[in-house]
Amino acid sequence: MSYSNWPNKTNDKTTALTDFFNKSHLLNSRQLKEEVFKRRLFFDRVAEVWEEEHRTAEPNHNLCRILQRMELKPGQVVLDAGCGTGRLAPFILKKIGPEGKLIAVDVSANMLKIARQKFNYHNLIFYQADVCELEVSGLFDQVICLCLLPHLPDKELALRSFRKYLKAEGQFIIAHTTSREEVNRYHAQLPEPICCDQLPERPEMIKLLQRTGFTMLELEESDIYFLRAVSS
């Protein structure tokens, strides 16, 4: 992955900010909205670069491995959380078939503008929102976060929201096409606020899932990151 057009990190506040994000569960709702807004501005700015780098008819090898493990079934209702320019949409739709439904949510208007230009399916809805603030419960068979979790400032709040959106025993997937170390290293050299967006280490992730009502079924940490949990 390289985003040659993305500006470099410009100052040395990283340590202070990392500390700040380790305490992100202490953010009040106004601060949280500001953090989400900063990320929205960032992803609005890089939407075209993102699309340029990820536009592909065929998923790369690591994305194929992730897709195969999602266990999507015909007729399922799926949330693609932080859908970006929609690279997952055709693959999810193929698996869930015409009876299934895909709701693809992103906070960035520019990401969604590109996604809407590319796809038009009767059972696909693109929706602009903070994915932690949807007014739904018990609706989804699967919630999929591909390359999203690091960017959610309050991860505990996020997981509680996803738990609420899922049907009983619904499946929750967190996936990245590179290793956790690579994700975190890559984000660390990007500008604020993304430089602080980290994927938690395994013990922290397990505790987070337990606190938010999930049972972890598997967590592969290799050259990909793939976590599957069910709402318990």
Ligand SMILES: C[S@@+](CC[C@H](N)C(=O)[O-])C[C@H]1O[C@@H](n2cnc3c(N)ncnc32)[C@H](O)[C@@H]1O
């Ligand atoms: C790294 S991109 C991944 C996009 C897509 N999942 C993919 O893998 O191609 C992260 C996406 O998450 C979106 N995002 C970040 N915070 C969000 C939030 N709070 N609610 C919804 N989307 C968010 C960004 O706008 C961006 O499109």
